[in-house]
Amino acid sequence: MAPRVAASIVASGSELVRGDRQDRNGPFLAASLLALGVEPARITVVGDDPVELEAALREGLEHDLLVVSGGLGPTHDDRTVELLARAAGAGLRTDEQLATEIEEISRRVAARLNRPYADFEHGVRKQATIPDGATIVGLAGTAPALVLGLGERAAVALPGPPRELQALWPRVLETESLRRLLARAVAPQRRVLRFYGASESEVARALAAAGGDGDGVDVTICARNFEIHVDLFVQPGAESRAEELEAALSSSHLFSREEVATAELVLTLLRERGLTLATAESCTGGLVAARLTEVPGSSDVFAGAVVAYANEVKAAQLGVPDAVLRDHGAVSAETAEAMARGARERLGVDVAVSVTGIAGPDGGTAEKPVGLVFLHASGPMGERRLRFDFPGDRETIRGRAATAALHLVRRLVTESAQT
Amino acid sequence: MAPRVAASIVASGSELVRGDRQDRNGPFLAASLLALGVEPARITVVGDDPVELEAALREGLEHDLLVVSGGLGPTHDDRTVELLARAAGAGLRTDEQLATEIEEISRRVAARLNRPYADFEHGVRKQATIPDGATIVGLAGTAPALVLGLGERAAVALPGPPRELQALWPRVLETESLRRLLARAVAPQRRVLRFYGASESEVARALAAAGGDGDGVDVTICARNFEIHVDLFVQPGAESRAEELEAALSSSHLFSREEVATAELVLTLLRERGLTLATAESCTGGLVAARLTEVPGSSDVFAGAVVAYANEVKAAQLGVPDAVLRDHGAVSAETAEAMARGARERLGVDVAVSVTGIAGPDGGTAEKPVGLVFLHASGPMGERRLRFDFPGDRETIRGRAATAALHLVRRLVTESAQT
Numbered sequence: 001m002a003p004r005v006a007a008s009i010v011a012s013g014s015e016l017v018r019g020d021r022q023d024r025n026g027p028f029l030a031a032s033l034l035a036l037g038v039e040p041a042r043i044t045v046v047g048d049d050p051v052e053l054e055a056a057l058r059e060g061l062e063h064d065l066l067v068v069s070g071g072l073g074p075t076h077d078d079r080t081v082e083l084l085a086r087a088a089g090a091g092l093r094t095d096e097q098l099a100t101e102i103e104e105i106s107r108r109v110a111a112r113l114n115r116p117y118a119d120f121e122h123g124v125r126k127q128a129t130i131p132d133g134a135t136i137v138g139l140a141g142t143a144p145a146l147v148l149g150l151g152e153r154a155a156v157a158l159p160g161p162p163r164e165l166q167a168l169w170p171r172v173l174e175t176e177s178l179r180r181l182l183a184r185a186v187a188p189q190r191r192v193l194r195f196y197g198a199s200e201s202e203v204a205r206a207l208a209a210a211g212g213d214g215d216g217v218d219v220t221i222c223a224r225n226f227e228i229h230v231d232l233f234v235q236p237g238a239e240s241r242a243e244e245l246e247a248a249l250s251s252s253h254l255f256s257r258e259e260v261a262t263a264e265l266v267l268t269l270l271r272e273r274g275l276t277l278a279t280a281e282s283c284t285g286g287l288v289a290a291r292l293t294e295v296p297g298s299s300d301v302f303a304g305a306v307v308a309y310a311n312e313v314k315a316a317q318l319g320v321p322d323a324v325l326r327d328h329g330a331v332s333a334e335t336a337e338a339m340a341r342g343a344r345e346r347l348g349v350d351v352a353v354s355v356t357g358i359a360g361p362d363g364g365t366a367e368k369p370v371g372l373v374f375l376h377a378s379g380p381m382g383e384r385r386l387r388f389d390f391p392g393d394r395e396t397i398r399g400r401a402a403t404a405a406l407h408l409v410r411r412l413v414t415e416s417a418q419t
Numbered sequence: 420m421a422p423r424v425a426a427s428i429v430a431s432g433s434e435l436v437r438g439d440r441q442d443r444n445g446p447f448l449a450a451s452l453l454a455l456g457v458e459p460a461r462i463t464v465v466g467d468d469p470v471e472l473e474a475a476l477r478e479g480l481e482h483d484l485l486v487v488s489g490g491l492g493p494t495h496d497d498r499t500v501e502l503l504a505r506a507a508g509a510g511l512r513t514d515e516q517l518a519t520e521i522e523e524i525s526r527r528v529a530a531r532l533n534r535p536y537a538d539f540e541h542g543v544r545k546q547a548t549i550p551d552g553a554t555i556v557g558l559a560g561t562a563p564a565l566v567l568g569l570g571e572r573a574a575v576a577l578p579g580p581p582r583e584l585q586a587l588w589p590r591v592l593e594t595e596s597l598r599r600l601l602a603r604a605v606a607p608q609r610r611v612l613r614f615y616g617a618s619e620s621e622v623a624r625a626l627a628a629a630g631g632d633g634d635g636v637d638v639t640i641c642a643r644n645f646e647i648h649v650d651l652f653v654q655p656g657a658e659s660r661a662e663e664l665e666a667a668l669s670s671s672h673l674f675s676r677e678e679v680a681t682a683e684l685v686l687t688l689l690r691e692r693g694l695t696l697a698t699a700e701s702c703t704g705g706l707v708a709a710r711l712t713e714v715p716g717s718s719d720v721f722a723g724a725v726v727a728y729a730n731e732v733k734a735a736q737l738g739v740p741d742a743v744l745r746d747h748g749a750v751s752a753e754t755a756e757a758m759a760r761g762a763r764e765r766l767g768v769d770v771a772v773s774v775t776g777i778a779g780p781d782g783g784t785a786e787k788p789v790g791l792v793f794l795h796a797s798g799p800m801g802e803r804r805l806r807f808d809f810p811g812d813r814e815t816i817r818g819r820a821a822t823a824a825l826h827l828v829r830r831l832v833t834e835s836a837q838t
Contacts, residue, residue, distance in 0.1 A: 030436060302728055
């Protein structure tokens with residue numbers, strides 16, 4: 001098999017290296033490159049320290065492709081261009097056309113902020129100074145994205161803000177340097193398996209029993225809120241090996257072969273059947289509704305939700321009988337059922353799912369401990385009840401309960417059986 | 420000022436370097452170390468490739484402290500211990516007591532999964548093999564956390580799963596090697612300024628005008644959903660400089676000097692006044708409620724929410740008059756007001772905030788474009804109305820609208836004026 005084209009990603013930003021913010025550029029670029037057949041070898045996060053940044057850039061330049069984000073601003077802390085040029089052994093030059101474009105933008109900003117342009121002038125000259133031989137790919141605000149061809153290799157500098165980087169990235173891929181590099185890369189085929197109800201260890205063992213990855217198929221296994229995400233990256237020629245592995249891994253817990261959010265999957269299943277949906281949530285506090293509404297176009301299926309945190313709201317908004325709350329408590333299968341049926345009725349929908357539980361850290365008792373969650377899905381095809389004892393902290397319990405609610409609707413709709 | 424004790428963090432995991440998952444260990448460890456006075460110099464994310472991992476470990480060992488997470492499992496892909504020992508020039512030895520502990524756990528797992536222990540045996544020996552001179556800090560599942568003293572320096576190996584790493588980290592800090600290292604570190608004082616209603620550029624300019632950071636005060640500025648988060652890290656002796664900078668940055672947009680989530684701040688303000696709260700949400704789809712309920716103990720203030728995605732739900736659950744929806748539309752100041760007043764009444768709370776808008780990408784018109792959002796906060800002290808034209812994609816618009824809703828409640832409660 002041909003040696004893989006490899007990339008090194010450097011994300012610079014003091015808020016990143018200090019842990020104030022999680023780097024999003026590294027994962028975005030890595031996933032994009034992987035799909036194009038370029039292997040992301042490492043992602044390095046550094047701060048403003050020029051020594052660390054330069055070291056990271058030098059290491060990065062040892063790979064076929066270096067992509068660095070951040071540090072393209074007008075202040076003295078912004079050193080990416082200068083250090084990239086130095087590490088690449090290139091000189092610096094000020095591009096007058098670029099300077100004119102950046103000046104135009106800066107003058108408008110200065111006017112809007114009622115400040116003298118002189119304050120911005122030094123920054124403008126600085127941002128128009130680029131490595132010799134670099135191609136300007138576009139502007140994000142006043143920072144130019146740059147591609148520097150280095151023979152068979154290339155270096156790319158992009159702005160730090162994720163939205164700006166993601167907007168400029170497609171243009172970077174169209175440059176001659178990147179096209180030439182990508183031509184040497186072999187894009188693997190990606191196959192996706194999504195499981196629910198199996199443990200990560202079970203899936204890992206099934207994979208190991210089938211011989212594990214290698215032989216042209218790379219497998220990653222990842223658990224999220226009890227969903228198990230398995231990705232197979234298949235090199236050309238390794239398709240039969242991939243088929244073997246897929247067959248070995250497939251089980252009744254497999255719910256999707258697509259890279260689609262579960263909320264979107266659920267909405268699609270309901271839309272295909274002409275059904276509408278609402279949620280009645282207590283401990284998840286609106287998380288299920290928020291995930292469903294993350295999906296553009298959800299409004300033809302999703303009508304709304306009642307977040308019934310207080311018992312009075314469960315009674316008044318969902319019609320949960322006082323007797324049920326009194327006899328079984330807010331966290332019970334009976335209350336979950338009443339919430340789901342109440343949501344169907346009050347919100348005028350075909351299908352409703354409810355979640356009531358104890359997210360913690362307080363509120364647990366010996367009889368009803370933290371992590372105890374009851375879910376109920378109700379629809380024309382029947383009812384589904386679920387009791388879960390989720391391990392984890394508040395955030396984990398809420399996340400797992402929200403995912404469980406989505407899968408309960410999925411199973412109600414696709415399995416049409418009463419339990 | 421004494422040279423800073425510096426740390427390098429290595430997070431290993433193929434799902435991380437491929438961008439499937441964002442690394443959480445790097446930011447967690449970096450923030451913890453920073454608060455202890457250790458400077459996080461870099462965070463490097465690598466995959467299973469032993470060449471990259473070993474290179475990252477060798478670079479890491481050039482710093483005072485190396486912390487590596489991941490790769491401590493029983494499979495052949497788990498190479499952290501072996502490569503750390505090699506990079507550190509230490510031998511390997513199998514700790515028999517550790518092997519016994521891990522064997523016990525593995526036998527239980529094997530029994531529960533109905534599999535022969537022989538399948539696990541090799542992994543047990545492997546996980547009990549540690550670098551010469553390493554201290555075992557604890558077990559997470561079957562993986563031991565390790566601390567290797569290296570003279571004035573130290574290396575730490577922790578399991579990859581964030582919850583396990585976070586549980587073991589305090590024990591790592593109590594080991595002799597770490598205590599000795601931390602004794603040389605000077606923990607800076609951290610001061611926090613949170614702004615809303617100012618732009619990031621305005622704050623950055625105020626900082627630059629005051630002389631910028633340095634002189635013992637490091638400043639990070641970070642924008643999140645239009646909140647501006649400013650952190651000042653103050654070295655001993657630089658307190659008066661920090662005071663100067665704080666004074667220069669303070670403005671009417673400053674809403675907090677504490678590292679507290681805005682949702683928690685709002686709940687506290689209401690709790691102090693004996694007030695209850697509900698939300699009525701359309702385009703935010705439950706996000707505001709979800710953020711409020713993320714805060715443990717929110718139930719004494721937060722009663723619930725109505726997510727009224729469909730107009731019928733706005734009418735039926737919140738009592739928004741059909742005439743209002745017909746004459747002004749779902750996205751209007753009038754509907755926002757009716758939703759907020761309706762939530763107060765129907766959910767029986769003192770204060771309610773509503774959000775109705777167009778999150779996109781579809782649904783916008785020339786008259787009501789994507790990003791147009793109306794908010795309304797209603798309470799015994801008065802009413803607050805807000806119209807926003809949020810830039811951004813669906814996720815960004817929803818996030819900014821949710822933050823705006825929380826701040827609208829905050830201002831309603833603290834500013835007690837009708838607008």
